Amino acid sequence: MKIIVIGSGFSGLAAATSLADKGHEVIILEKNSVAGGRARVFYEQGFTFDMGPSWYWMPDVFDNYFATFGKKTSDYYNLVRLDPSYSVILEGNETIYLPAGVEKLGDLFESMEVGSRAKFQEFMRQAKYKYDVGINNFVWKPSRSISEFLSIKLLYDVTRLDVFQSFSSHIRKFFKDEKILKIMEFPILFLGATPENTPAMYSLMNYAEMEMGTWYPMGGMHEIVKGMVSLAEEKGVKILLNKDVQKIEVQDDKVSKVITNDGEFTADVVVASADYHHVEDKLLGEKYRNYDEKYWDKRVMAPSSLLFYLGVNKRIEKLKHHNLFFDEDFKVHAHEIYTEPKWPSKPLFYASAPSKTDDSIAPEGCENLFLLIPVAPDLEDTDEIREKYYHIIMERLEKYCGENIRDSVIYKRSYAHQDFKSDYNAFKGNAYGLANTLMQTALLKPTLKSKKVKNLYYTGQLTVPGPGVPPSLISGLLVAGEVEKEM
Ligand SMILES: Cc1cc2nc3c(=O)[nH]c(=O)nc-3n(C[C@H](O)[C@H](O)[C@H](O)COP(=O)(O)OP(=O)(O)OC[C@H]3O[C@@H](n4cnc5c(N)ncnc54)[C@H](O)[C@@H]3O)c2cc1C
Numbered sequence: 001m002k003i004i005v006i007g008s009g010f011s012g013l014a015a016a017t018s019l020a021d022k023g024h025e026v027i028i029l030e031k032n033s034v035a036g037g038r039a040r041v042f043y044e045q046g047f048t049f050d051m052g053p054s055w056y057w058m059p060d061v062f063d064n065y066f067a068t069f070g071k072k073t074s075d076y077y078n079l080v081r082l083d084p085s086y087s088v089i090l091e092g093n094e095t096i097y098l099p100a101g102v103e104k105l106g107d108l109f110e111s112m113e114v115g116s117r118a119k120f121q122e123f124m125r126q127a128k129y130k131y132d133v134g135i136n137n138f139v140w141k142p143s144r145s146i147s148e149f150l151s152i153k154l155l156y157d158v159t160r161l162d163v164f165q166s167f168s169s170h171i172r173k174f175f176k177d178e179k180i181l182k183i184m185e186f187p188i189l190f191l192g193a194t195p196e197n198t199p200a201m202y203s204l205m206n207y208a209e210m211e212m213g214t215w216y217p218m219g220g221m222h223e224i225v226k227g228m229v230s231l232a233e234e235k236g237v238k239i240l241l242n243k244d245v246q247k248i249e250v251q252d253d254k255v256s257k258v259i260t261n262d263g264e265f266t267a268d269v270v271v272a273s274a275d276y277h278h279v280e281d282k283l284l285g286e287k288y289r290n291y292d293e294k295y296w297d298k299r300v301m302a303p304s305s306l307l308f309y310l311g312v313n314k315r316i317e318k319l320k321h322h323n324l325f326f327d328e329d330f331k332v333h334a335h336e337i338y339t340e341p342k343w344p345s346k347p348l349f350y351a352s353a354p355s356k357t358d359d360s361i362a363p364e365g366c367e368n369l370f371l372l373i374p375v376a377p378d379l380e381d382t383d384e385i386r387e388k389y390y391h392i393i394m395e396r397l398e399k400y401c402g403e404n405i406r407d408s409v410i411y412k413r414s415y416a417h418q419d420f421k422s423d424y425n426a427f428k429g430n431a432y433g434l435a436n437t438l439m440q441t442a443l444l445k446p447t448l449k450s451k452k453v454k455n456l457y458y459t460g461q462l463t464v465p466g467p468g469v470p471p472s473l474i475s476g477l478l479v480a481g482e483v484e485k486e487m
Contacts, residue, residue, distance in 0.1 A: 001268040001487060004029060004258050006245050006283075009037025010469055011460040012273030013228040014065065014476025015483075019271075020235035021069060022484055027267075028237060029260055031244035031274075031425075036225035038424060038431070039469065042309075045411050046363035048220050049309040052431075053469050054352045054370060055190070055322070056215040057208045058135070061470035062224065068477070069231055076227025077217040080357060085214040086322035088183060093327065093400050096179065097320070102211055113177035123174045123184075127207035133157045134204045139465040142478050143442040144449060162200035163438065170200035182326055189374070192302020192467055193435035194334045202436065216321065216357050224469070245274070248283045254455050269455045269487050271479055276446050276462035277427035288452045300440060302432035302467055303337050303374040304417050306389055310369040311362070311411030316353065318401040319367075323351045325396060333374075341376030343385060349373045349393045366410075371397075377428035381417040390414065432468070433461030441466075448479050457483055 001024045005016040008030040020026040034040045038052035056062075059079065066073050073079065083100035090096065099105060102124060110117040137157070141148045149155075162170055171184050185195045187205035217223040229239065247259040248270065258265045272279040277296050280289040328346040336344045352370040355362040362368040373389060390412075398405050417429030434440050446463050450456035459479040461467040 001025070002266070003027075003269045003271065003483070004265055004267040005271045005273060006258070006279070007031075007037060007273035007460070008035040008229075008239055008241075009273055009460060010039065010225075010228070010472040011476040011479075012037070012271070013225070013232050014473045015271050015273060015459050015480045016237045016239075016476075017069065017228065017232040017235050018477050018480035019483060020232065020237045022480075026237045027265065028232075028239045029243040029245055029258065029265065030239065030241050032423065033241050035229050035239055035241065036222060037273075039221055039225050041220060041222035041225075044309075044413075045311055047309075047311040047366070047368050047411060048222075048361040049368065049370070049413075050221040050354070051307075051309075051415070053221050054354065056217060056221065056224075056469075057205075057212065058470040059212060059215055061135070061473060065473055065477070066227070066231070069235070071231060073227075076230060077219060077223035079215045079217055082214045082216055082321050082357065084320060085209070086324060087320045088179075088186070088324045089327050089400060090179060090182070091327050096183065098183065100213055105210055109175075109177075109180055112180055113175060116175055116177065116180060119174040123171075123203065124207060124211060127203040128211065130161055130201055131204040131207040133161060134201060135208075138442070139471065139474050140478065141442060141464070142448055142482050143445065143464045144447060144482075146443060149442075162203075163441075165200040166196050167198045167200045167202055168195035170203060171195070182330070185330075186324060186326075190468060191436035192432050193300065193437050194338060197300075197338075197435070197437045199436075199438050199441070214322065216354065218358055218360070220354065220358065220361055245283060248272075248279070248453075248456070250285065250288050250453050253453060255453060267455075269457070269483055271457045271459055271483065273458075273460045273476065275425050275427055275430075275433075276458050276460065278425035279458065282425065284453070288450070288456075290451050291446060296427065300338070300435040300437050301377045301428055301430045302435045304377040304379070304420060304426075304429045305415075305431045306373045306375055306386060307415040308369075308371040308390060309411070309413045309415070310371065310409050312367040312369055312405060312408050313365070313410045314367065314408045315365065316367050316369075316401050316403070316405060318403075319351060319353045319356065321352065321354060321356045323353070325349045325351065325393070325400075327396065327400075337374060337376045341379065343379060343389070344373070344375060347373045347375075347389065347393065349396075351397060375416070377417070377430045379417060379429075381429065383414075386414045386416060427462075434466065436466050448475075448482055455487065 355368040420426035
């Protein structure tokens with residue numbers, strides 16, 4: 001079959017590679033001039049800036065991906081495990097360095113709350129079970145029919161997965177110490193919802209982070225994209241850049257052609273990995289949409305982000321590779337993201353300095369800094385607002401580091417809602433798609449297949465299994481499986 005994949009993020013690349021591997025003729029149409037979607041890269045004044053993801057978790061998912069095609073991760077990039085995994089900065093600039101490995105983490109927790117080593121071990125034992133069932137079984141369900149979940153084993157598993165309990169109450173059965181709670185709740189924030197609204201099943205994230213480790217691909221996160229692009233091309237996928245899809249034309253309930261800014265394309269099957277809402281709202285005619293505007297408005301979106309990419313002409317001793325500034329009240333910030341969306345009054349933020357691990361991404365003697373403030377989607381986004389927040393967080397960063405940094409910034413670029421919209425056609429300027437709340441899990445997510453257009457499929461972070469690099473990659477493989485099964 002001739003297959004068109006719209007978009008070259010992780011989901012699009014995975015879908016295209018898998019379909020080409022099955023013998024189909026696959027082209028990717030990508031609007032931007034670089035592949036990788038939210039994980040693009042740019043180069044400026046000797047710095048290499050990863051634009052999106054910076055945390056490499058669940059190495060098994062990547063290893064299995066390359067192994068599916070008879071390859072190894074190390075054929076494409078080299079991974080190093082970070083130790084400490086990251087630092088957490090609390091009120092008063094108290095810093096906790098999270099060591100790599102559960103033994104040392106157990107020691108750390110015991111020093112913070114007597115008896116917590118044993119509780120941590122029990123928590124991790126349960127989290128391992130959830131990871132095994134969740135990542136090896138649940139996330140591989142295309143979630144198109146309830147029947148996929150009707151097996152005695154799966155139903156038994158569901159009862160042990162704590163699907164109906166919140167992560168927040170689950171974790172409080174193990175620990176009382178506020179600092180431990182903050183540390184344990186951090187991985188949950190990756191799912192784009194608060195611990196109160198996230199099913200306890202997602203303690204699998206703690207297992208992923210604490211047992212399996214925080215890794216870094218030398219050269220930067222975009223090395224993953226480069227690896228996936230090479231593999232896709234080895235399989236015969238043609239990646240056409242600067243091809244902005246403007247319309248999907250439908251005739252007799254089938255896609256008849258895909259119209260771009262630069263030519264028209266025909267195919268037997270179309271897989272749309274661009275933001276789901278954009279495909280429905282802007283590319284398809286109204287009568288072919290799976291969901292109307294009311295449906296989308298009711299979705300709980302994961303946060304957007306205000307980002308700063310900074311080139312600094314000196315090294316900053318105090319920072320580690322990953323630094324989480326939890327020095328303000330998380331509840332207030334979460335309220336301003338989810339309940340009463342507005343620019344945060346006292347934001348938490350994340351500072352990444354990958355040049356701590358990798359000399360190749362900054363000129364000698366310089367630091368490559370990436371700052372991220374999670375913010376509500378769909379906010380007013382102006383230069384003045386961005387600048388205001390730049391100074392708010394730089395003030396805190398400088399105080400923590402004990403030195404002036406702003407005067408040493410030789411390159412600065414900001415990125416927020418408007419950029420997510422113009423670069424990725426992101427619904428409400430979202431960064432990470434849909435939040436993983438209980439009501440937006442599996443069958444309750446936007447479906448992988450068009451209900452009205454026979455040869456149109458969807459993939460990516462707005463459908464199953466959800467946001468994040470490993471889930472997006474799995475989403476691509478899932479949709480390829482569905483195409484192969486049905487067409
Ligand atoms: C700032 C940030 C930090 C993150 N940090 C992490 C992290 O540390 N770890 C982690 O695991 N995940 C992280 N994520 C999430 C992760 O990056 C995403 O979930 C994942 O990259 C999404 O992949 P995707 O294929 O679904 O979508 P995308 O990457 O958005 O790919 C969709 C593609 O479709 C293209 N497209 C859109 N419209 C059209 C059109 N009309 N025509 C042609 N092409 C089109 C876009 O240009 C894009 O290339 C982060 C995301 C962001 C934004």
